[in-house]
Amino acid sequence: MRYLTFALAKGRMAKKTMELFEAIGLPCEEMKDEGTRKLIFVNEELKLRFFLAKANDVPTYVEYGAADIGIVGKDTILEEGRRLYEVLDLGIGKCRMCVCGPKDAADKLKHHELIRVATKYPGIAKDYFYNKKHQTVEIIKLNGSIELAPIVGLSEVIVDIVETGSTLRENGLTVLEEIVGLSARMVVNQVSMKIEHERISRIITDMRALIQSREQDGR
Ligand code: PRP
Numbered sequence: 001m002r003y004l005t006f007a008l009a010k011g012r013m014a015k016k017t018m019e020l021f022e023a024i025g026l027p028c029e030e031m032k033d034e035g036t037r038k039l040i041f042v043n044e045e046l047k048l049r050f051f052l053a054k055a056n057d058v059p060t061y062v063e064y065g066a067a068d069i070g071i072v073g074k075d076t077i078l079e080e081g082r083r084l085y086e087v088l089d090l091g092i093g094k095c096r097m098c099v100c101g102p103k104d105a106a107d108k109l110k111h112h113e114l115i116r117v118a119t120k121y122p123g124i125a126k127d128y129f130y131n132k133k134h135q136t137v138e139i140i141k142l143n144g145s146i147e148l149a150p151i152v153g154l155s156e157v158i159v160d161i162v163e164t165g166s167t168l169r170e171n172g173l174t175v176l177e178e179i180v181g182l183s184a185r186m187v188v189n190q191v192s193m194k195i196e197h198e199r200i201s202r203i204i205t206d207m208r209a210l211i212q213s214r215e216q217d218g219r
Contacts, residue, residue: 001047002008002047002196003047003048003049003102004047004048004049004068004069004165004196004199004200005048005050005051005066005067005068005069005175006021006049006067006069006071007051007052007053007057007058007061007062007066007067007069007070007071007072007089008050008051008052008053008071008072009052009053009054009055009070009071009073009076010052010053010054010055010059011055011207012093013036013071013073013092013093013184014052014071014104015216016092016093016184017071017090017092017184018031018050019074020090020207020210020211023083023158023182023210024086024203024206025065026043026046026048026203028041028042028043028048028050028211029043030041030042030043030074030180031050040061041050045058045095045160045189048121051067054081055072055073055076056076056077056080057077058070058072058076058170058187059077059080059082059084059187060080060082061116061171062082062084062107062187062188062189063082063083063084063169063189063196064189065189065191065192066198068185068188068189068192068196069186069187069189069192069200070097070187070188071090071184071185071186071187072184072185072187073170073182073183073184074180074181074182074183074184075097075121075124075161076122076179077185077187078097078123078127078186079121079124083124083190084187084188084190085187085188085189085190085193086185086186086187086195087185087186087187087188087204088185088186088204088207088208088211089183089184089185089196089211090181090184090185090186090207090211090212091111091184091211091215092184093097093182093183093184094121094163094181094182094183095161095162095163095181095182095183096160096161096162096163096175096178096179096180096181096182097121097160097175097178097179097180097181098126098148098159098160098161098172098175098176098177098178099117099146099157099158099159099161099176099177099178099179100121100157100158100159100168100173100176101156101157101173101174101176102150102173102174103151103159105150105155105156105157106176108113108123108156108157109135109157109176109177112133112134112135112136114136114137114138114206115137115138115155115156115157116137116138116139116140116154116156116157117129117137117138117139117140117154117155117157117158117159118140118141118142118146118150118155118157118158118159118168119139119141119142119146119158119159119160120141120142120143120144120146120147120160121160122139122141123136123161123194124179124191125139125159128159129155130142135160140155140215145159146159146160147167147168147171147173150173151171151172151173157176158173159179161182162175175191181194186204186207188200193214
């Protein structure tokens with residue numbers, strides 16, 4: 001039996017994801033050692049390999065087949081636009097992609113003014129403003145702390161992730177428009193889906209059942 005390889009987005013979602021895999025009988029003991037510098041973790045018995053990668057790279061590993069399955073946020077899937085199958089919403093890491101800014105920027109959005117939009121997600125921002133709103137804007141790519149941009153005058157608005165809303169509140173900004181709801185998704189390599197159909201469909205079915213039962217329990 002060949003190894004089935006999983007690419008997980010590094011960060012807050014990885015631990016929750018491994019809890020879900022463990023709950024459907026796919027544990028990885030090696031991964032629980034938080035002090036380790038290992039990059040790849042194996043469950044020899046079940047022939048599973050797990051690795052952690054930068055979120056943006058997960059769709060790349062999956063498209064090229066270096067990982068059969070990936071777990072990554074919908075934001076990254078949309079931004080990267082890779083060829084892969086998105087098969088399941090894991091219901092974790094729920095948040096929203098929004099256009100945000102100071103309250104008075106709402107008018108500029110309404111009147112389709114030529115404004116500057118700062119974001120870590122230029123692909124999503126471009127699709128939203130050009131294809132959905134048909135508004136010409138200037139998009140400025142940033143790499144983090146996006147909320148700074150309208151405060152220091154780099155842009156009128158931002159396109160960014162809002163989870164609790166506290167970063168916005170504490171910086172005098174607000175949600176102006178909602179673009180899309182986000183959460184962690186399972187993605188599958190298109191060839192793996194065929195050659196490992198049985199193992200992968202089983203994982204999808206078991207995971208879907210687990211998520212549904214947890215949602216019913218309100219967890
Ligand atoms: C994300 C996002 C917001 C914040 C939203 O940033 O870009 O800044 O979380 O969360 P909240 O609504 O609960 O306040 P992240 O912490 O990932 O870091 P970044 O600034 O480097 O993007």
